Structure formats: C-alpha cells, structure tokens
Amino acid sequence: xxxxxxxxxxxxxxxxxxxxxxxxxxxxxxxxxxxxxxxxxxxxxxxxxxxxxxxxxxxxxxxxxxxxxxxxxxxxxxxxxxxxxxxxxxxxxxxxxxxxxxxxxxxxxxxxxxxxxxxxxxxxxxxxxxxxxxxxxxxxxxxxxxxxxxxxxxxxxxxxxxxxxxxxxxxxxxxxxxxxxxxxxxxxxxxxxxxxxxxx
Numbered sequence: 001x002x003x004x005x006x007x008x009x010x011x012x013x014x015x016x017x018x019x020x021x022x023x024x025x026x027x028x029x030x031x032x033x034x035x036x037x038x039x040x041x042x043x044x045x046x047x048x049x050x051x052x053x054x055x056x057x058x059x060x061x062x063x064x065x066x067x068x069x070x071x072x073x074x075x076x077x078x079x080x081x082x083x084x085x086x087x088x089x090x091x092x093x094x095x096x097x098x099x100x101x102x103x104x105x106x107x108x109x110x111x112x113x114x115x116x117x118x119x120x121x122x123x124x125x126x127x128x129x130x131x132x133x134x135x136x137x138x139x140x141x142x143x144x145x146x147x148x149x150x151x152x153x154x155x156x157x158x159x160x161x162x163x164x165x166x167x168x169x170x171x172x173x174x175x176x177x178x179x180x181x182x183x184x185x186x187x188x189x190x191x192x193x194x195x196x197x198x199x200x
Contacts (some may be wrong), residue, residue: 003060003094010094011038018049027088029054030075054078066096068106076100080107097176103135111152116141118149120156128161132171146170150191168194 002011008028025048028035032053039049056074058067071077076095082088084107093100101117110117118134119198131153134141150168157166166193172180177188181193 005094007034007038011035011042014049015039015042015044019044024048026050027052027082029079029082031055031057052078052082058096058099060096062096062099064102067096067099068102071099077103077107078105084108096135114148114152116145116148118152120153122160126164129157131156131160141183143183143190146183146187146189150187150194151162 014026014028018024027050029052035051038053039046043195054070054075054077055075056077058071058074058076062068062071064189067074067077076093076099078104079091079093080086080100084093097119101119105117108167116134117137119137121135122129122131122133125131133149133153138145150170154166154168157163170180170184170188170189170191174180179185180188
C-alpha cells in the first residue's frame, strides 16, 4: 500500500506478473476497497488473484522500531504472518525496507546462529548467478556477521542454482589477503576456514 508510487505502480505490475505466469496466484494485502477500485481499471482475468484486507499502512518515513509496536494490523505485518503460517509462499513489498526487515525478524524469526538479516540480489553470471548481499539492510557489520551473509548467500545459491559447493567471496578493494579493513580481512579468514568454501 505504501512505496514510492503506491497502488499506481503495484497494481499494474501485479496484473502483468499474473498474466505472464500461468502458475502464479497473487494475494494482495492492504486496503481492500482501494485495491478493488484500482483493479477495476485493469483488464485481467480475476482468477488466481485475490485480496486480503489490512486496515493499516506502514508509511515510508515510519521508524522501523515503532512499526513493530503500532502497525500489527498493517498490510506488511499481515503479509508476513500469512507467509509464516504457510498461506503464501513469498512476500513482495515496495514499501519501507527497514520496517519489512524489522517485522520479518519478529514474525518469521531468523535461522539459528544468524544474528542479522540481509538484502540479497542476483547478478547474472556466466553460469547462473552471483548472489550479492548485504545490499542495504545493515549499515555496519563485524567479521562474523559478514561470514553469516556468506552462509546465507551460499544457501540461496544451492537452492536456486543447484551449485554444490558454492563459492563464497568478499567484495573488497583488491584480491591480496592483506587488502581491506580489519573487518573484511577477518571475515575472509573465517570464510576460508569453512570446509565447504572454495575461495574467498
């Protein structure tokens, strides 16, 4: 419901995604009447597209910590609950990233041993993809947290590209082992010590 352009961009994108993928069922979570009105101007087959009403909206300038207490009836929070309960397979949001990350940590929890979440994006490579993370969820990280991101990226690489073992690496100022900050050098040492790591 939020995002830079709200329903003006998310509704046409939803309809387009649904029309391009015959196996996709989309559940739109948000202000039910507003979504229904926006859908009325689109030409599409309504099968495999449904609406789940949520009365509240997380604004783009809302503080993430505050949304955890005051926005449990928001489209974002309810969508994550639907994912947690197995009703949907994924959540896509164009809204407040900080709030989404904070709510995800509470509603979905984290993998054992992983302290912080990370934003990941696939970058096309010769064979499959290179998965880059973290891309904005964390301002500062220590070496152990960078190692955790390498573990998350490796798991993602196994699932999506079927690579076993995946290669883990650090984006650094150079390839020499003495390059970079103490944090990146420490992370590289931890990653190299992993039995499954093939390079760093």
